[in-house]
Amino acid sequence: MRIAKIQHSNISGTVQLPPSKSVAHRALICSFLAGGGNVSGLIDSKDMQATLGVIAALKENKPVADCIESGSTLRFMIPVAAALGKTIRFVGRGKLPERPIGDYLRLLPEHSVQCECTGTLPLTVSGQLTPGRFEIAGDVSSQYITGLLLALPILEGDSEIVLTTELQSKPYVDMTVKVMADYGVRVEERENSYFIPGNQRYSVRDYTVEADWSQAAFFMVAGALYGDVRLCGLDINSAQGDKRIVDVLRQFGADVSVEGSAVIVKKSDLRGTEIDATDIPDMVPSIAVAAAYAQGKTVIKGAQRLRFKESDRIKSIIYNLERLGADVQETEDGMIITGSRLHFANMKGFNDHRIVMAMTVAATGVDGISTIDDAQSINKSYPDFFTDYNGIGGNVNVFISG
Numbered sequence: 351m352r353i354a355k356i357q358h359s360n361i362s363g364t365v366q367l368p369p370s371k372s373v374a375h376r377a378l379i380c381s382f383l384a385g386g387g388n389v390s391g392l393i394d395s396k397d398m399q400a401t402l403g404v405i406a407a408l409k410e411n412k413p414v415a416d417c418i419e420s421g422s423t424l425r426f427m428i429p430v431a432a433a434l435g436k437t438i439r440f441v442g443r444g445k446l447p448e449r450p451i452g453d454y455l456r457l458l459p460e461h462s463v464q465c466e467c468t469g470t471l472p473l474t475v476s477g478q479l480t481p482g483r484f485e486i487a488g489d490v491s492s493q494y495i496t497g498l499l500l501a502l503p504i505l506e507g508d509s510e511i512v513l514t515t516e517l518q519s520k521p522y523v524d525m526t527v528k529v530m531a532d533y534g535v536r537v538e539e540r541e542n543s544y545f546i547p548g549n550q551r552y553s554v555r556d557y558t559v560e561a562d563w564s565q566a567a568f569f570m571v572a573g574a575l576y577g578d579v580r581l582c583g584l585d586i587n588s589a590q591g592d593k594r595i596v597d598v599l600r601q602f603g604a605d606v607s608v609e610g611s612a613v614i615v616k617k618s619d620l621r622g623t624e625i626d627a628t629d630i631p632d633m634v635p636s637i638a639v640a641a642a643y644a645q646g647k648t649v650i651k652g653a654q655r656l657r658f659k660e661s662d663r664i665k666s667i668i669y670n671l672e673r674l675g676a677d678v679q680e681t682e683d684g685m686i687i688t689g690s691r692l693h694f695a696n697m698k699g700f701n702d703h704r705i706v707m708a709m710t711v712a713a714t715g716v717d718g719i720s721t722i723d724d725a726q727s728i729n730k731s732y733p734d735f736f737t738d739y740n741g742i743g744g745n746v747n748v749f750i751s752g
Contacts, residue, residue: 351751354706354725354736356713356744361577363742365569368393369559370590371731372522375401375422376529377557379430379500382408384533384552391559396730397423408436417471419444419660419730424471425493426500428454432463432479433501439474444701445660447471453486453494481507481548488517491655495544496526503535503550511544518628518655521591528589532557560585563592565732566613567636569742570595572711573615574604575643579742581613594630595637601625602640602648622646622689627653634684635708638667641687642676642712650684660730661700670697670709674716692716699724703731710739710746723751 369391378398381387382405392398400420404427407415415431415438417424424440428451431438447470455465455473462480467473484498495511502509517523527537527544534553538545561583573579586593586608596613599606601623605616622644627634634653641648656663668678668685673695677688694716699706701724713720725748728735736746 351723352725352748353751354710354722355747355749356710356720356722358717359714359743359745361572361579361714361743364580364582365738365742366582367561367566367584368732368734370562370564371395371397372422372525372562372564372590373529374398374559375426376496376500376526377559378402378405379426380529380533380535380552381557383430383500383504384554386554388556389559390556393733395733396420401427407438408434411436412438414439414441417442417446419446421446421449421659422493424449425451425454425491426497428473428475429458429479429497429501432458432475432477433504435478437474437476439472441472449658450490453490457484457486479505481505481509483510483512485512485514487515488513489515492517492519492522495523499523499526499530499537499544499546502546503530503537503548504552505548507548509546509548511546513542518652519591519631521589521629525589525591560588560590563588563590563595564632565735567592567595567633568707568711568735569739570599570606570613570615571636571640572714572739572742574599574602574606574618574620574640575711575715576617577743578614578616581615583611584613585611586613591629592633595633598625598630598633598637599640602644620644622648622687624649624651626651627684631656632704635663635667635704636711638671638685638687639708639712642671642674642678642689642692643715644689646689648687648689650687651681652683654683659704660702660727661705663702663705666698666700666702666705667708670695670705670722671712673697674712674720694718694720696720697722699727701727703727703729707732707735710736710744714744
């Protein structure tokens, strides 16, 4: 296990952000279904290794597809494998086998695909997916909808994904539709459904992945709390829903400006606010850190799906903020945080990359030395996070425990 030691520091500087993990997953799958073309701007994270590995397994007709710990890879690739008529066994590690896949276990057999499992991983799928009507709840995980959207266009007939409840995390589905359109595949969004014409072909093309708004959030919060940070390579018109962090920080009272492809965040006096995280669940760890330093009360709601991530992120955030001395109250779908004076602490990473990165930012503003374990978990999405954070003044050293 690796432990990060975090000391108080002054934050200021420029960050060149890594490419978007969410966009990269989608582009890699579209390129695979197109049968060619390069996807550039990838980083060597565990999640990227997972998607590339599963694609390779499908190409080479291997019997096993290892999704490592990537929920996106698992939920995107199950229907893709079924649409290709593959027989393959999906496996995973860490918390991934505990993450829900029940909607696929119900839907796929209705469309000629056999699913062999005990309710979770490992899962073996076999048979040829058939087109038609796919009814699915919109408030469980948008990843199911993305997986179906990616797979259904290559079937011989038309399909429709019908939402039985209101869609949450819609920006992630919008991103999927945008990347698919970049590859020449059409999806028609209707009032409560998505209509997908069959017999479509993904176009062969080269694709450059844009910078990652979800990773930008950690540095933006650091800028708002401690200094002057300039983030380069971002597209304010991106389909990534996490660009909403700009509006969220402004809602706290932060000084955030946009200059072309750069976002500048300056140290500000933050005030508590109310945040509906329904469409931006991955932003909650960063938002919670801002709230812990803000004057007054912040209510974060609509975040119940965080309980099924790499950790129960609601409990993970609360555990660590309380260790730092924050006033935090758990709610069913989020938390209530009242700004208070924080102090150094020994924290737990819960093998969750976003918890480690967010709490590194939280500990930067306190006197003394704080630690957080499972520091290696950043390799899931952003292996260079500590290097980039130290590059703008952070004081983080990582060592091997024991």
